[in-house]
Amino acid sequence: MNNFSYYNPTKLVFGRDIIKCIGQELAANNVKKVLMLYGKGSIFKNGVYDTVSASLKDNKIEWVEVGGVKANPVISKVREAISVSRENDVDAIVCLGGGSVYDSAKAIAAAYYHDGDAWDLFAKEDLDISKALPIYGVLTISATGSEMNSGGVITNEETLSKWSFGSPLVFPKVSFLDPSIQSSLPEKQTINSIVDILTHLYEFYFDGTENVDLMMGYTEAIMKTTIEHGKVLLNDPSNYESRAELALSGTLALNRSTGMGRSGGDWSTHLIEHALSAIYDISHGAGLAIVFPAWAKYVYKDNLPAFVRFAENIFNIKEGTDEEKALKGIDSVIEFYKSIGAPTSLKDINVGLEDIDAITENAARIAPFGTVKPLYKEDIYNILKLAL
Ligand code: NZQ
Ligand code: ZN
Numbered sequence: 450m451n452n453f454s455y456y457n458p459t460k461l462v463f464g465r466d467i468i469k470c471i472g473q474e475l476a477a478n479n480v481k482k483v484l485m486l487y488g489k490g491s492i493f494k495n496g497v498y499d500t501v502s503a504s505l506k507d508n509k510i511e512w513v514e515v516g517g518v519k520a521n522p523v524i525s526k527v528r529e530a531i532s533v534s535r536e537n538d539v540d541a542i543v544c545l546g547g548g549s550v551y552d553s554a555k556a557i558a559a560a561y562y563h564d565g566d567a568w569d570l571f572a573k574e575d576l577d578i579s580k581a582l583p584i585y586g587v588l589t590i591s592a593t594g595s596e597m598n599s600g601g602v603i604t605n606e607e608t609l610s611k612w613s614f615g616s617p618l619v620f621p622k623v624s625f626l627d628p629s630i631q632s633s634l635p636e637k638q639t640i641n642s643i644v645d646i647l648t649h650l651y652e653f654y655f656d657g658t659e660n661v662d663l664m665m666g667y668t669e670a671i672m673k674t675t676i677e678h679g680k681v682l683l684n685d686p687s688n689y690e691s692r693a694e695l696a697l698s699g700t701l702a703l704n705r706s707t708g709m710g711r712s713g714g715d716w717s718t719h720l721i722e723h724a725l726s727a728i729y730d731i732s733h734g735a736g737l738a739i740v741f742p743a744w745a746k747y748v749y750k751d752n753l754p755a756f757v758r759f760a761e762n763i764f765n766i767k768e769g770t771d772e773e774k775a776l777k778g779i780d781s782v783i784e785f786y787k788s789i790g791a792p793t794s795l796k797d798i799n800v801g802l803e804d805i806d807a808i809t810e811n812a813a814r815i816a817p818f819g820t821v822k823p824l825y826k827e828d829i830y831n832i833l834k835l836a837l
Contacts, residue, residue, distance in 0.1 A: 450660050450710035457704055459597045460623045463697070465689070468500045468587050468625050471543065472508030475585060478622070480541045482511040483585070484534045486554050488518045488546040495633040497545050497587055505543075513537045521730055522549040523606045527556045527567050534561055534582070541622075544586040548593030548602075548733075551586055555601035555619040558582040568605055571612040581618040587625045590634055591696040592642040592734065594649060594703025596624035604727050609811060611727035626700070628692035636683065640791050641734025642699065643679035647672060648718055648737040649702040654759065655745075657752050657821045658711040665755075668707045669762050671698050676763075676785065683789055717819035718744045721829060724812035731798055738791035739798070743836035745779045748822045795836050805833040 462470065475483065485501070492498040505512055515530040534542070534557060544554035558581040560567035569576050588596040595601065600615040634642075654668045675698045678691035685691070701707065708714055721744065722736035749756045753771055760766040760778025769777065786793050795801070800808075813826040822828070 451658060451712065453708075453710050455705065455709055456617065457597065457620065457706075458617075458622075459620045459704070461597055461626060461700065462623060463626045463628075464693075465627060465629055468497060468627050468630070469504050471501055471585060471587065471623075471625055472504030472506070472510055474623050475505070475510050475541065475543070476508040478541075478583070480510060480583075480585075482513075482537065482539050483541045483543045484530060484537070484539045484557070484582075485512045485514045486518060486530060486542060486544045486546075486550055486557070487514070487516045488520070488550050490516070491589065491633065492545045495589065495630055497589060497630060501543065501545060501587060512543065513539065518546065518550045518553045520547075520549050520732065521604055521611070521726055522553045523604050524556075524568050524571075525606060527553055527560065527603060530557045531560055531567060539582070541583045541585060544584060545589065547588065547590035548595045551584075551588070551593070551595035551621070552601035552603060554584050554586065554621075555595070555599075556603050556614070558584050558619055559614070559616055570614040571603060571605070571610070578616040578618055581616065584619065584621040585623050585625075586621045587627075587630075588696075589630050590638055590642060591626070591628070591631065591699030592645040594700055596621060596626060597700050597704040602723065609727045610814070611723040612815070613723075626696055628696040629687075629689055631692050631696065632687040634686070636686070636790070637732070639679070639682050639686065639695075640789050641732045642695065643675060643789060644734040644738045644786065644791050646675045646695070646699045646702045648741055650675070650707060651741060651745075652714040652716050652719060653707045653711055655748075655752055655755050655821060656712050656715040657755070661710050664707060664710060665758065669759075671701055671707070672763055674698050675702075679789065712820050715820045717748075717821075717824050717832075720815060720818050721808075721812050721832060725800075725808050727811060728808060729798065729800065735792050735798065738786045738793055739795055739836050740832070742779055742783050742786075742793060743832045745782070746776075746835055747828070747832050748819075749775045749779065751822045795833070802834070802837060805830060805837075808833055
């Protein structure tokens with residue numbers, strides 16, 4: 450096990466009917482005026498907007514609104530929201546939505562006090578982020594873990610760069626998570642959630658760190674819970690207990706608790722997926738379902754013990770040589786994704802051989818990456834070919 454320090458200051462308020470406490474929480478922290486940030490309108494249908502507005506009014510919190518944050522959020526919207534926040538002199542952000550809204554809130558919070566352009570957060574690695582607006586959020590889809598981590602991913606639509614930034618200052622101060630709100634999700638979004646949660650678990654599980662037995666078992670428990678309760682939800686979307694299990698799995702899968710004592714995760718699947726969704730604007734979960742099996746087939750020999758353990762413990766594969774078990778485990782992931790309706794190849798999203806040069810070029814701008822096997826441009830191309 451590697452040495453590590455673990456820090457996570459986010460207060461997570463979890464359960465039925467807790468969203469109405471947001472105004473009280475803001476008042477207790479002496480917040481007077483906020484930017485309310487949200488997406489394309491789901492919060493008007495599932496009651497979140499009404500509950501939060503009433504709670505703010507009851508606690509005499511003023512607000513200004515910016516809506517319209519799109520899935521795969523873009524830097525132009527971040528810039529617009531920073532202008533509105535500065536004009537109105539807000540002292541916090543209240544974000545209502547999923548990873549796209551949370552990530553935008555993080556970029557707004559950190560760039561609010563920055564003299565240059567908001568994209569500097571993503572493009573300038575040595576940028577010193579010394580101050581940020583506090584973020585209070587209501588999570589409406591459990592997938593990214595953004596509600597309890599310090600990273601954000603935004604696309605620069607002019608350069609098609611979908612890049613991330615991180616700072617301890619953008620951990621949400623408080624996240625409210627009522628799993629019952631997620632009953633309103635379209636089935637496709639629940640499928641995306643299942644795949645994203647599993648892939649966050651894979652990124653650490655397969656990162657090649659040795660002697661992390663507790664972390665392996667902890668991660669497997671979250672994987673099994675995600676698969677079991679994800680299946681329940683596809684037949685019974687309003688099942689509260691399964692929504693709660695999936696939601697907690699999503700938070701734990703990327704609040705970095707599965708990374709204790711590890712090398713920090715592999716992240717190749719995510720970085721290739723970001724290059725893919727920057728160009729094609731597909732859902733993050735759909736892209737991951739396509740890229741992970743191809744990445745796994747390309748690298749499994751470099752971390753055979755983890756792939757064998759995964760096959761045995763997650764899919765109960767006990768027969769065959771180690772190599773056969775590892776490959777059967779990867780095939781089982783593909784079968785599971787097919788069974789829930791996730792795409793598993795580039796052709797499922799109408800991307801062909803003629804398109805993979807452009808995706809490779811886009812991903813290779815930040816290569817090499819990956820801990821199991823450092824990936825260079827040629828490797829990325831080979832993985833995308835395996836994903837056809
Ligand atoms: O825009 P609205 O109308 O709100 O609709 C959203 C959106 O269309 C809808 N939705 C959310 N909650 C709903 C709902 N519809 C009905 N009922 C509800 N309760 O779902 C759609 C997807 O929302 P989005 O926020 O885009 O989903 P997700 O949470 O999966 O976020 C994906 C983004 O986060 C990034 C991804 O790359 C992608 O850009 N990621 C962020 C990470 C992080 N900060 O740690 C890590 C991840 O690996 C990921 O890269
Ligand atoms: Zn992800």
